[in-house]
Amino acid sequence: MFDKKELARITREKERWQQTTLPKWLSEHPERQKEFHNTSGARINRLYTPEDIQNMNYTRDIGFPGEYPFTRGIHATMHRGRLWTMRQFSGFGTAEQTNKRFKYLLSEGETGLSIAFDYPTITGYDSDHPKAQGEVGRCGVAISSLKDFEILFDGIPVDKVTTSMTINGPAAVLLAMYIAIGDKQGVPRTMLGGTTQNDMLKEFFAQKLCIFPPKPSVKLVTDIIEYCAKNLPRWNPISISGYHIREAGASAVQELAFTLYDGIAYVESALERGMNVDEFAPRLSFFFASHNDLFEEIAKFRAARRLWARIMRERFKAKKPRSMWMRMHVQTSGCTLTAQQPLNNIIRVTIQSLAAVLGGTQSLHTNSFDEALCLPSEEAVRVALRTQQIIAHESGVANTVDAIGGSYYVEALTNEMEEKATKYIEKIDNMGGVYTAIEKGFFQKEIADSAFKYQQEIDTHKRKIVGVNDYKIANECITIPLLRVDPKVEEDQIKRLQKTRKERDNKKVKQTLDKLHDDAEKNQNLMPTIIDAVKAYATLGEICDVLRGVYGEYKELIII
């Protein structure tokens, strides 16, 4: 990237600096620490110069936005053309309450919906299941049948918004409900836009909300990929997620490597199904966390895009540029938020959002400052959304493409991220792939070790967390208002569910569930039958129970 003669001159000048200016300064002003590290444990140099990126080739490694390898962004004009989608993950209580929150967010300028489901929904239980006790509507909205979903989308035209659903094990059921709503609203299926998270692999080692064992889980994931490629061209059937991997404790490098490896496994699964790579790859989407170390995160996003493009072209021989695009959603990192001095979290979220925007994200969720204490209150959500709007309209960072590109530091970090992630990918390949790595507890152990190390760094004050292990307020009394979910939500939800079960055509329900059982045994794509079952008001729990009967249930591999 640099002229050889010029580079030699820079090297000479750097040596001179190292022997004159630097020691002179250091002798009177020692550095704060002996060494500096980022969260992945990489040592950060004092200074980065052209020497650190001398082996780079501009067109090969950095290139132009909208062109391979997409380091600078997947679109030619990035945020100068269209800002990222501001998509706040929300959901609590009943469908009525969440419908109200959705309308509030849309009226405040949000541009896409993102549904948080409660634990019973996520784990495939109806609201009246014994295991659901105390959990209904607590951490998300309770959805047991299409009845609930109809209320959730009351007055929200699904051809006017795109909707992201954080749902994995029962993803096919919730997607079927969305399709049913679209049908009811008279919206052609080709117009339905949104995302199902539908990334089961990370569940086995990160988020750990599993229903079925790994192989049938990936079969269901692939059913959705295949169904969407044929019927819902604007739907992202999967959001391959590093977020939960990071939140479970992984470093930035591990998040990058494990997420891309999951991506590789899904591509392989769809290829085994007989699909052509360019038929489904353009709709694969990704989801990452944005943590506190600004430049490490920016480098991670840039490396992720470049590495995925290379994997798709070299490993999977994709031809369409769109198949090589890594489109990403980013969420600021929940685990960095502190219960102490909660308003400080607004600043953390701002830094993390900057990383996401400078890293070239397509969509962003900003966490609310009260999230270490409770579900976000309306005020906290508004501040979170405003943070994005201020970055978009006031900070100026969205006015040029890849503003940080060309920084010696960030380019060197981007290279390092890619190299380290590539090593992990080779390691997992050699281990025999993703299933073996899960069975051996490889990911689980790597993540648990990183989580423990991070906590130790905090406990030993090697890592300062403002308000937690330093700059504390003595006898702090937290006075922000907390959102509480009324326990009556559970009662009301159960009443509605039982009424639905009574009033529906139970013969039809049984027929569709029997057909689902047969299709599952015959290894058919289950999407069409699940849509029929949902439309007959079969419940999420009933549908998942049929599949539990065929596939069995996953038993957690416990690794401390």
Place this chain on the structure above:
Amino acid sequence: MNQERKIRVLIAKPGLDSHDRGAKIVARALRDAGMEVIYTGLRQTPEQIVETALQEDVDVIGLSILSGAHTTLFPRIMELIKEKGLNDVLVFAGGIIPEEDVPEMKKIGIKEIFGPGTPTETLVKYVKENVKKKI
């Protein structure tokens, strides 16, 4: 040689939430401090937790929950603990438990609640100082 019995701890995850980062860190920290630690894994019912505590003859139970279901599940767990006569077992809890719920949780017999940001050494010290060890 008569070896002193190690403190036996059960770290349990009641409810459906799967946030186990904290529970695992606590389990590891207590183990590194010389205790015998059993971790239940996710999604345990109150019955399963108390049964494990009984089977494993533990001195301490640490409950971790982040979903908000503690108001339903903790009272049930404490009821079962009393029913089974595990009155000497030290029970503490952690996770996202709002300040205003703490008095109620203490009333039902949970001795201490540790919120986010608690250093692991605080937990180790707390367990060592408060456990009623069996001989």
